[in-house]
Amino acid sequence: MSSTTDTAARLRRLLAILAWLAQEGEAPIDRAAAQFDLSPEALVTELELAACCGVPPYTPDQLMEIVVTEDTVSVQVGTALARPRRLGPAEGFALAASARALLAVPGSDEGGALSRALAKLDRALGADSVAVELDTPVFLPLVREALEAGGALAVSYYSASTDRTTDRVIVPVRLFGAEGHWYVDAHCRSAGGVRRFRVDRIGAARLVPRPATGDGPESAPGTGGHPGGGPPDTARATDDAFAPFVPGPDSRKVRLSLPPSSAGSVENLPTAGPAEVVDGRVEIELFVGGDAWLERLLLQLGPDARVVRPPEYRRLAADAAQRILRRYRAAGAS
């Protein structure tokens, strides 16, 4: 069956080349080959094959009008198979959702070309009942400005994993949206490396002169939300690229025991290994960047969730619960 797979992939590529050439009109062979990751010879072979295809009686109007010269390739407008094909459901969805997501990024469509493209796409697809909401934290524009200028920001940052607010100077290196929130990977002088910060937890920010970079880019990164964890400088191509939390050398491993009904709620957490079933309960090992993060998780999971180890965390949830209960009993708030 490898021949079927191979033929299918080549057909798909051939149709993509024809559609691209129909847009371009004429293109240098080298450029066309690079577009489709082919050698110039392989590109010419595929196009010469296609040029011989047609419908009997093979009069010129029934052949595909593909012209291969010494340096260029071209295809006639209107040639069969060069017009765009209908999109499958997943493809239509991918285009409509991508365009909407980018439109939800402030300042991403200043010329309006994307909105116009989306309107045309919606007309063809009937997809106007799809919407993408991204949060728009107050300091997002400033973070982008610093990123584009290679500048630094003095920020006040609330870390959810330690439940503390700290002042830092950061140099943003990458901004991305994931799980509905914006994150910025930034070089942080006080943390001594790249950390991942959630933009909506920045409580104050202003542009400041970039700190002297005697230490340069560092290779021991961590997340701002969870000190001790962090993405590599070039997280783009890795699995960590869009993870809100990446465990680092300072993260602690904590083993939890959960009733099977809760196992689904921890699916998206940074686990250190596969879940195991022990005495009818599910045990998982998590990377934990700070006590407050674990308190939050345990209170949300409820009384049936238990810490197996380390032992000093076994009363963490109860102590947090007692602390919060004192607030309710004081009844001063209402």
Place this chain on the structure above:
Amino acid sequence: MTAVQRLDRLERVTDLLLVLLDAPRPLSLREIASRVPGYPDSHGARRQAFERDKRLLRDEGVPVLVVPIGGEDQLGYRVDPDSYYLPDLGLEPEEQAALNLAVAGVHLGEPIGRDALAKLGAGSESPLGSVTLPQVDLRSVDTLPALPAVFEAVRQAASAHFVYRGERRDVDVAGLRFRNGYWYVIGFDRDRAGARTFRVDRIEGPPELDGPRSAQVPPDFDVDGAFARDPWQFGGGEEVEVDVLVDGVEAGRVVAELGPDAVVGHRGDDGVVVRLSVTDPDALVVWVLGLLDHAEVIGPDPVRTLVTDRLEAVVAAAPDGPGGP
């Protein structure tokens, strides 16, 4: 298999596609074999080779029609150009470039977006280059198998049938929303005779769709009004208004998440009181506990008691001292 034979196969399949697209009426296999070079002479082998090519084309999304015809061959085949070609989108070059950027910058479960662009003639090179647009990760198509079907239901205004939390649901689909990291489908639930919101990642198995325009959504149905935007709006319970005090540490983020309309009062320097409309109090309790010491339910009392009961249960379940049993 030799290189020569593989070459033949692509040529034969391309010819077949051209012939089927060109056919004004369904063609029998015999007619196809007379127009497309490369099919074996013997009837059995020819049928087998043709069926393999037909499957290949269909797997590539080519809508090959099979139609009963008279005569010895019984079945005819063609591809309707209207269902093969996309109507001309009329994209200007800068509009095409903007779409390319969107697909490159949004992480959805590649390469599906690139495949779509290739059909539009966008080539395969990433247009990102030195562009500094931020990237966005939307839960990807490949981890949410129900998503394309739900999108198709929205697009075709079709009713959908699926299993959700163990129950079969029959829904006239009206809209699709991405919020806080999740995809939601909003529609009119026939059995419950009301608007409902479903999280797409909780749909079990592939949804079944009825035909285009089979959805009977009430004419005054407002997708955004019907969208249960937050987890505590998902329950089927009676709606109750709950006031939550949020201190200055989390107030900014909470107000950004809920919208300024939720704020009904201010406390101290930066604290706010938000009022939430709740049909699933347990889900609200989970959200409030996620704010640790920075939030407190101030009323009504039954919901406040839900929080304290839960906290007391956590205290009671804990071992007596550090390192206890």
